[in-house]
Amino acid sequence: MKRILKYLALGFAAIFLVLQVFQIDKTNAAVNSNETIEAVMNVPPDVKIILGKACNDCHTNSTIYPWYSYIQPNGWFLKSHIDDGRRHLNFSVFATYDANKRAKKLEEICEEVTENKMPLPSYTWIHRDAILTETEKKALCDWTVAAVAER
Numbered sequence: 001m002k003r004i005l006k007y008l009a010l011g012f013a014a015i016f017l018v019l020q021v022f023q024i025d026k027t028n029a030a031v032n033s034n035e036t037i038e039a040v041m042n043v044p045p046d047v048k049i050i051l052g053k054a055c056n057d058c059h060t061n062s063t064i065y066p067w068y069s070y071i072q073p074n075g076w077f078l079k080s081h082i083d084d085g086r087r088h089l090n091f092s093v094f095a096t097y098d099a100n101k102r103a104k105k106l107e108e109i110c111e112e113v114t115e116n117k118m119p120l121p122s123y124t125w126i127h128r129d130a131i132l133t134e135t136e137k138k139a140l141c142d143w144t145v146a147a148v149a150e151r
């Protein structure tokens with residue numbers, strides 16, 4: 001019995017080591033300042049801070065990859081969240097969206113944070129400062145409501 005456990009442990013260790021060979025691609029696409037959200041909208045400083053600490057890692061091309069992104073299978077989950085997040089909403093290319101799409105995304109920002117769907121729980125689990133306070137959620141909503149009304 002002891003021997004079986006030992007072989008099992010060795011087997012898992014070997015598989016874990018092999019997984020480490022498959023590192024994720026961490027190259028960020030270049031950010032063109034004409035295409036960012038700041039190019040087409042006023043983003044107040046307090047909103048910028050909130051987006052920066054809680055959203056930008058998955059919703060811009062300026063992702064900062066944490067140390068655990070180097071450990072598989074963690075990195076794979078992380079990468080799929082980032083790819084998926086960018087596909088749905090990418091502040092680095094927000095200016096390339098048409099007016100309707102911009103308005104829709106802005107409305108969804110308020111919705112997602114009010115319903116506590118964003119930032120993803122797997123993110124706030126490690127990034128504790130990304131857990132938004134009611135004041136921060138309100139700041140995001142006030143900003144998006146004003147921005148949609150202005151256009």
Ligand code: HEC
Pocket residue numbers: 051054055056057058059080081082084085086088089105108109112113118119120122123
């Ligand atoms: C860990 C990565 C991650 C973080 C951090 C994150 N998101 Fe997301 N976001 C995603 C993923 C993945 C999706 C697409 C799947 C889904 O809707 O659950 C998404 C979807 C969205 C959508 C829906 C867009 C659409 O068209 O359906 C909005 C809006 C959004 N996020 C806003 C935010 C805001 C605002 C923050 C910060 C307060 C944030 N997200 C933080 C990963 C993230």
